[in-house]
Amino acid sequence: xxxxxxxxxxxxxxxxxxxxxxxxxxxxxxxxxxxxxxxxxxxxxxxxxxxxxxxxxxxxxxxxxxxxxxxxxxxxxxxxxxxxxxxxxxxxxxxxxxxxxxxxxxxxxxxxxxxxxxxxxxxxxxxxxxxxxxxxxxxxxxxxxxxxxxxxxxxxxxxxxxxxxxxxxxx
Amino acid sequence: xxxxxxxxxxxxxxxxxxxxxxxxxxxxxxxxxxxxxxxxxxxxxxxxxxxxxxxxxxxxxxxxxxxxxxxxxxxxxxxxxxxxxxxxxxxxxxxxxxxxxxxxxxxxxxxxxxxxxxxxxxxxxxxxxxxxxxxxxxxxxxxxxxxxxxxxxxxxxxxxxxxxxxxxxxxxxxxxxxxxxxxxxxxxxxxxxxxxxxxxxxxxxxxxxxxxxxxxxxxxxxxxxxxxxxxxxxxxxxxxxxxxxxxxxxxxxxxxxxxxxxxxxxxxxxxxxxxxxxxxxxxxxxxxxxxxxxxxxxxxxxxxxxxxxxxxxxxxxxxxxxxx
Numbered sequence: 001x002x003x004x005x006x007x008x009x010x011x012x013x014x015x016x017x018x019x020x021x022x023x024x025x026x027x028x029x030x031x032x033x034x035x036x037x038x039x040x041x042x043x044x045x046x047x048x049x050x051x052x053x054x055x056x057x058x059x060x061x062x063x064x065x066x067x068x069x070x071x072x073x074x075x076x077x078x079x080x081x082x083x084x085x086x087x088x089x090x091x092x093x094x095x096x097x098x099x100x101x102x103x104x105x106x107x108x109x110x111x112x113x114x115x116x117x118x119x120x121x122x123x124x125x126x127x128x129x130x131x132x133x134x135x136x137x138x139x140x141x142x143x144x145x146x147x148x149x150x151x152x153x154x155x156x157x158x159x160x161x162x163x164x165x166x167x168x169x170x171x
Numbered sequence: 172x173x174x175x176x177x178x179x180x181x182x183x184x185x186x187x188x189x190x191x192x193x194x195x196x197x198x199x200x201x202x203x204x205x206x207x208x209x210x211x212x213x214x215x216x217x218x219x220x221x222x223x224x225x226x227x228x229x230x231x232x233x234x235x236x237x238x239x240x241x242x243x244x245x246x247x248x249x250x251x252x253x254x255x256x257x258x259x260x261x262x263x264x265x266x267x268x269x270x271x272x273x274x275x276x277x278x279x280x281x282x283x284x285x286x287x288x289x290x291x292x293x294x295x296x297x298x299x300x301x302x303x304x305x306x307x308x309x310x311x312x313x314x315x316x317x318x319x320x321x322x323x324x325x326x327x328x329x330x331x332x333x334x335x336x337x338x339x340x341x342x343x344x345x346x347x348x349x350x351x352x353x354x355x356x357x358x359x360x361x362x363x364x365x366x367x368x369x370x371x372x373x374x375x376x377x378x379x380x381x382x383x384x385x386x387x388x389x390x391x392x393x394x395x396x397x398x399x400x401x402x403x404x405x406x407x408x409x410x411x412x413x414x415x416x417x418x419x420x421x422x423x424x425x426x427x428x429x430x431x432x433x434x435x436x437x438x439x440x441x442x443x444x445x446x447x448x449x450x451x452x453x454x455x456x457x458x459x460x461x462x463x464x465x466x467x468x469x470x471x472x473x474x475x476x477x478x479x480x481x482x483x484x485x486x487x488x489x490x491x492x493x494x495x
Binding site: 004007008010011012014015017018019020021023 | 204205206207208209210452453455456457
């Protein structure tokens with residue numbers, strides 16, 4: 001009986017404590033710059049797409065919401081022919097961002113995706129691609145990697161040594 | 172004109188009761204929100220009062236569906252019974268001197284009878300639904316309401332002894348000097364507990380206990396028939412509050428030591444408002460007991476308290492009579 005009375009008193013005291021509710025549409029919560037919301041595809045400093053269509057994001061995605069197809073440019077670099085993500089299945093776990101070897105996929109604080117038509121939740125590459133470098137302004141995958149392209153041979157990339165000729169005895 | 176007055180009064184109380192119950196659904200949710208550090212419905216109109224209208228439109232436009240496996244006649248009859256019974260109960264409530272529909276010399280018994288009739292609604296609703304959850308809910312409500320009825324009536328006998336009348340007007344008049352909430356504190360305690368159980372509100376809402384019986388006796392109900400059950404529940408809450416004020420808190424009279432500087436109707440309304448808020452506080456604070464705990468509380472604690480109260484009241488009255 002005493003405990004019930006005490007409970008009622010404790011509850012009554014809450015008359016004078018404000019509500020903890022965040023009244024969302026009017027009152028926006030603070031979202032950190034690294035908040036894990038909708039993904040974007042970024043470009044490298046030269047304005048080219050960073051995505052090399054390696055398929056790691058699609059492989060790591062726990063809900064299988066990413067679909068893409070590789071294609072090759074004339075200079076030998078890879079790019080996605082299409083890059084499709086179904087945000088009605090996406091759980092915003094950020095694993096695609098972690099898997100991405102070229103920093104192409106980056107997460108943004110945007111989470112407000114509401115559509116009356118389910119089909120509108122499917123984003124294509126032109127919806128995802130932004131005109132910017134995102135969080136890594138200087139990074140360009142083809143400049144730091146050993147991959148051979150039309151403009152650059154093996155060993156010509158940044159921080160990279162010439163390939164060793166294993167058949168030769170010379171130092 | 173004088174013949175028309177009771178009819179007008181009855182209509183006013185009828186509409187006031189229904190409107191009050193509608194507003195009460197909103198007020199209760201706001202209060203619960205306040206005490207649980209949330210807002211409650213606050214979107215529609217000033218302070219969210221438009222929620223009442225929105226709920227009504229929603230319930231009225233819903234498909235009035237009867238499940239094919241239900242007993243149709245009883246299924247439709249059940250929700251009306253509780254509203255009718257609770258509305259009849261308001262007939263004897265003395266809101267203020269002259270502002271009551273009928274002053275009968277058995278007003279208290281009439282009130283007890285009407286609240287007892289409400290059990291039929293819950294019981295038949297559970298039975299006619301032809302659903303095991305509904306049946307369990309109906310079963311529980313029958314046991315709960317019948318056992319709490321016993322000492323609900325007995326707890327008021329102390330009041331009747333002290334005022335020497337079953338008429339509610341006489342009972343209020345007998346509290347001119349000191350309210351019965353002091354001299355009949357035990358009776359008040361038992362009556363409040365029994366009243367909650369009788370209107371099956373939280374924490375004694377075991378007939379509908381949503382965590383184990385989905386929605387208990389009104390599992391199969393929707394739309395306006397469900398609204399009737401809710402209306403009956405809120406009318407019951409208001410009726411019990413009115414009776415607590417009438418029987419234990421001096422009805423329309425202000426406290427003797429402060430005086431009667433407010434109109435009687437305002438005093439009555441204020442007190443009823445406080446009691447209703449207290450009931451909402453109970454709902455916000457106290458968890459629902461188990462079914463066997465409810466039954467043992469009723470028979471092993473409340474009934475003995477009532478009987479002790481009865482004996483003490485009778486003894487004191489006899490002793491005072493003998494002494495005087």
